[in-house]
Amino acid sequence: MKLYQDGDLHDALMLLQCEFVAQRKRVNPADITWLQYDILSSLRSGATMPSSLSVQLGISRSKLSKSLGELKSLGFIEQTPSAHDRRELQTSLSDKGLHLLHDIDDQHHELTESAVSVWSPEEQRSFANLATELVSVLREQRKQQR
Template identity: 55%
Template sequence: MITELTDALMHLQCELVAERNLVNPNEISWLQYDILTALQSHALLPSELSVYLGLSRSKLSKSLVSLRKSNYIKQSPGKSDHRELVTSLTDEGKDLLTKIDVGHEHLSQTAQKVFSATEQRQFIKLSQKLVPILREERVKNEQ
């Protein structure tokens, strides 16, 4: 039996996926977008990306190859172990994320119109509570 919470979460997920499709100009897959977003704050090793995104190394590797061919990422030998490839965004990758982020601004503006300031703070707090748990469960299930 679907509860109101389940129903609300399913509808929110569907709408967020639809919004995501609008802002991604079909240049990259969702997985590739997630990889680029993970690299936005700092460079990572593929093993770190794999754990963070809850992906197998082989699935991640295929996406990294494609992103490298599109010149959205670069990989260079690690400082301590030259066999490890440190993965980071190129300027083209940063530009693509900026373009996509402009599209995300519409979602933020809509939420600001719909939610009061108090509701916005509540939504942020609840999201920050739920998202890490969902990520942690996904990572556990991938292992």
């Protein structure tokens, strides 16, 4: 069922995605890949196993393993054997990784300031709610595709 007119929704989503990609590239002081940023961002909520990360991010274990190796060699993550299964590595942010995310967060404040300058408080809440709802649906679809 098509609810949008003349591609307005499609066009708006594609333009927004392009702008977010441009912003992300601009605020990346360590020149890490998008996947590496996603991994670091996911680890912000706490240590986890690679198996959980691959499901959350919707990527293969081999692709994740390569990125984790690169992040570890850059000093952005730490890995220790799991207490429950020594074959699995508990993966967490290092202090250097946490500092990198804080630096990136500082740069992202410009994006928030732009939104605040354009939208009323009610529009900001509405956008936040709609974006959160869409992200939730996209993540669930990705999990089901695995």
